[in-house]
Amino acid sequence: MLNQIFDSVFLDSKSTINPGMLILSIGVSLLLGILLAAVYKYKTLYTKEFVITICLLPSLIAIIIFLVNGNVGTSVAVAGTFSLIRFRSAAGGAKEILSIFIATAIGIATGMGLLLLATAFTFLLSAMLIIYENTDFTKASQTRRQVIITVPDSLDYEYLLEGIFSNTCTQVEFSSLKTLSKKKALELIYVVNLKAEISDKNFIDRLLDYKHDIEVSISRAATKKKVL
Structure with missing residues (x-):
């Protein structure tokens, strides 16, 4: 049965x-x-x-x-x-x-x-x-960060960031550049290793001290991207 x-x-x-x-x-x-x-x-x-x-x-x-x-x-x-x-x-x-x-x-x-x-x-x-x-x-690195910086497209960002990175980071890797036409701005993505004595807030403060009209975003994990 x-x-x-x-x-x-x-x-x-x-x-x-x-x-x-x-x-x-x-x-x-x-x-x-x-x-x-x-x-x-x-x-x-x-x-x-x-x-x-x-x-x-x-x-x-x-x-x-x-x-x-x-x-x-x-x-x-x-x-x-x-x-x-x-x-x-x-x-x-x-x-x-x-x-x-x-x-x-x-x-x-x-x-x-x-x-x-x-x-x-x-x-x-x-x-x-x-x-x-x-x-x-x-485990993710405690000092490695992904940094997203939005700056005006007229700004000489390379000269600005070079000095800041040299004082706050042990390693810097440029990841990507994106134009934001509506904002007339550039979005820069870097992967950096911060120095042991540099906190996330301290790093952002140093960037804003040079230029107040920029936007900064820091994350410990890289942003996930959809790929085929």
């Missing part, structure tokens, strides 16, 4: 899905998804919806792998569906994308019956994520 659930409605096609293996695969996928979600939540600002997604995505992928089961036509249809979802979805953060990839890998492995492999690499990657979160290797 149970096997009849997995019989195709088409008379000339029979499902080859093993109900017991499917249930076991889904169960392992759910447990590994919960583990992955718990690791993702560690030291991360998260949403309830995304955590639920991470918990259930491996099971969904596992079911899809079971349904494909070597059928080339079904595989192409599934690939097309995921392509549509990809281009209709908003881009996420790097950690979110990594979690999605891990969840997908879990689902593929469990769907293929590689339960031990799925469990092993899930525990390994989870451990590595926690280790990286707690080591200095991945």
Whole structure:
């Protein structure tokens, strides 16, 4: 009786899905998804919806792998569906994308019956994520800043900034220049390493002391840009 659930409605096609293996695969996928979600939540600002997604995505992928089961036509249809979802979805953060990839890998492995492999690499990657979160290797520099300066387009900004940077920074890297036609201004982006004794406020004050009609913005993390 149970096997009849997995019989195709088409008379000339029979499902080859093993109900017991499917249930076991889904169960392992759910447990590994919960583990992955718990690791993702560690030291991360998260949403309830995304955590639920991470918990259930491996099971969904596992079911899809079971349904494909070597059928080339079904595989192409599934690939097309995921392509549509990809281009209709908003881009996420790097950690979110990594979690999605891990969840997908879990689902593929469990769907293929590689339960031990799925469990092993899930525990390994989870451990590595926690280790990286707690080591200095991945911590942002305490003195490195992205500086955005908006100046009038008539200002000789190179002469102005050269003197300020030499007194406040140990390293300066010019990133980009953008014209703001409506404001008749230029937007300059630099990546700098501030000297240990120079605070963010002190750096801004020195810029404003030279020129009061400029705008300055400082951030510790580089502004994310959308690229193809």
